[in-house]
Amino acid sequence: MKPLSFIRGNILLIITVLAVVVGVVVGVTCRQLAPSEEAIRLVKFPGELFLRMLRLLMLPLIMASMITGLGNLKGAAAGRMGLLALVYYMATTVVALVISLALVLAIKPGSNSRTITADISYAEEARTSGTDMVLDAIRNVFPDNIIGAAIQHTRTITTDGDKRLELINISSNDNGGVDHEFNITRNDPLLLKKTVAVGGVNIVGILTYCAVFGVFLSRIGKHGSVVLRFFNAINTITLHMVQLAMWFSPFGIMSLITGQLLSSDSLRETGEMLVLYIITELAGLLIHALLATPSLYLMITRSNPFRVLGAAGQALITAFATGSR
Incomplete structure (x- = not known):
């Protein structure tokens, strides 16, 4: 009975894992048929719909769950929980x-790539320093527009400005006593840093706003009961919508994996070019998920963090399978 009980309790997780395996097998097998671009687009379409569902539900779920979670607390507990969450x-x-940053500097995933790209945005991002990344993370904690934070976040980029022209006069005297004057012009590009808004939800900024909102909502007591009931209803409805979307996730994940394999020009060449990148990303995910985050959780809560990871198996697999760009 225990195996059957486990299967019934984790049926969606099992189906999702099977969908990943089926997606890989179908993608590798169907490559031999040389499908057209139109056929590949149709294969990817269910996966695109699944990603759109997740993006649609992400923002209301984050806002409603954060506000209701803190708004339902009483007294100083709301402030402590809000501060702790942030x-x-x-x-x-x-x-x-x-x-x-440490893994990229150690492994250098792009150093062996034979592909040369002319993408300007990639070149600008490559010149962004680690300091810029940390400062951008702090900037995004305090968005200047909460509506804009739902669709964009802040990033520092480095661009080439106007070239600096410099005239240098150099005088010299040869053995004949004749003075010579040389004019040397230097063209040194100026590297300009600027902070711009780029597409993508500013999660940390929205979390900050909702945490502060939820804390003060709990402090005004009965005067905020209408607002609290409103967000409680949004949270409940959104959770039901998420559950409905998750039942579509195996089909969407299988579609995404199959479509990516079919659209690749050469599996061997692509594998060779991406192997270091995959190693770097997986190493970062494993270190962060299995070492850094559990350690921080253990320090804060003094409880076993791996019980939480075990309960989040479905969410972890879904995030892993849908994390490609």
């Missing part, structure tokens, strides 16, 4: 940045 999220974000 500190925890900011700490994990900074730790993730440090881990990623």
Whole structure:
């Protein structure tokens, strides 16, 4: 009975894992048929719909759950929990940045790539320093527009400004006593840093706003009961919508994996080019998920962090399977 009980309790997780395996097998097998671009687009379409569902539900779920979670607390507990949530999220974000920078510098995933890209945005991002990344993370904690934070976040980029022209006069005297004057012009590009808004939800900024909102909502007591009931209803409805979307996740994940394999020009060449990148990313994910985050959780709560990870198996697999760009 126990195996059957486990299967019934984790049926969606099991189906999702099977969908990943089926997606890989179908993608590798169907490559031999040389499908057209139109066919590949149709294969990817269910996966695109699944990602759109997740993006649609992400923002209301985050806002409603944070506000209701803190708004239902009483007294100083709301303030402590709100501060703890912000500190925890900011700490994990900074730790993730440090881990990623250390792994990139150690492994250098792009050093062996034979592909040369002319993408300007990639070149600008490559010149962004670690300091810029940390400062951007802090900037995003305090968005200047909460509506804009739902669709964009802040990033520092480095661009080439106007070239600096410099005229240098050099005088010299040869053995004949004749003076010579040389004019040397230097063209040194100026590297300009600027902070711009780029597409993508500013999660940490929204969390900050909702945490502060929830704390003060709990403090005004009965005067905020209408607002609290409103967000409680949004949270409950959104959770039901998420559950409905998750039952579509195996089909969407299988579609994404199959489509990616079919659209790759050469599995061997692509594998060779991406192997270091995959190693770097997986190493970062494992260090962050199994070492850094549990350690921080253990220090804060003094409880076993791996029980929480075990309960979040479905969410972890879904995030892993849908994390490709």
